[in-house]
Amino acid sequence: MRRCWQDFTDLVLPTGCGGCGTPRTALCARCRVRLTGGAPQRVRPRPEPSGLPVVHAAAPYEGPVRELVLAHKERGALGLARPLGEALAGAVGGGEGVGGAPRTIHLVPVPSSRAATRARGHDPTRRIALAAAGALRxxxxxxxVVPVLRQRRGVVDQVGLSTRERRANLDGALYVVTGGDALFSESGRVVIVDDVMTTGASLTEAARALSGAGGVKDLTAVVVAAPPDSFEMNRN
Known part of the structure; x- marks a missing residue:
């Protein structure tokens, strides 16, 4: 009930823009453009982990976009789920090839740990995945949204870990629930979703777990944001 009320008040009585603090709006026009106004781009972390699927991001993880992601994820600004989901839906479109008949899109959120979900009071990645599915529809x-990934064992918070430590932390940590592969249509796209990509360790582990499922054939990933230097357009 508390979260439902907070979600309502975020939408109806916003205290300020989650990206820049502009009063009396949950998301100002300028920050919305920063979040959803650009063309999605393919992103690659440095170094790129083996097994990472093709990843597209909606925006660079900096400035107002970073603040919007953190406001939703850590500060309970649940009203931001819809615009973040719209950004994620745009990234899904950016990862599609040209031509061919539209296919069913299966969005698979990277799961948060139970401890993190309890502490935050919600699962931010699943929430924005649901919003993205709505935008696509x-x-x-x-x-x-096909939430078939689960954590096989406990993992620690990734914040502050090095690239090597993140990989070790997540290696073998995820699995697909029994019968989960049956939820994917044979002709559909399976798209792993997360709010932010940093080293790519979470997406790589999710791809490893899903690749073992018989129903998964076309596997890509999308995120709302990624570090600016991971965008292909910024590379020489």
């Missing part, structure tokens, strides 16, 4: 696509 409003655009005439067939999309569904």
């Amino acid at each position: 409003r655009a005439g696509r067939v999309a569904q």
Whole structure:
């Protein structure tokens, strides 16, 4: 009930823009453009882990975009789930090839740990995945959230860990629930979703777990944001 009330008040009585603090709006026009106004780009971390699928991001993880992600994830600004989901839906579109018939899109969120979900009071990645599915459906696509990944063992918070430590922390940590592969249509796209990509360790582990599922054939990943230097357009 508390979260439902907070979600409502974020939308109806916003105290300030989650990106820049502009009063009386949850998301100002300028920050919305920073979040959703650019063309999604393919991103690659440095170094790129073996097994990382093709990843597209909606925006660089800096400035107002970083603040919006953190406001939703850590500060309970639940009203931001919809615009973050719209950004994620744009990244899904950026990862599609040209031509061919539209296919069912299966969005698979990277799961938060139970401890993190309890501490935050919500699962931010699953929330924005649901919002992204809604945005895709409003655009005439067939999309569904398929939360089939689970943590096999406990993992520590990734913040502050090195690239090597992140990989060790997540190696073998995820699995697909029994019967989960049956939820994917044979002709559909399976898209791993997360709010932010840093080293790519979470997406790589999710891809490893999903690749072992018989129903997964076309596997990519999308995130709302990624470090600016991971965007291909910024590379020489």
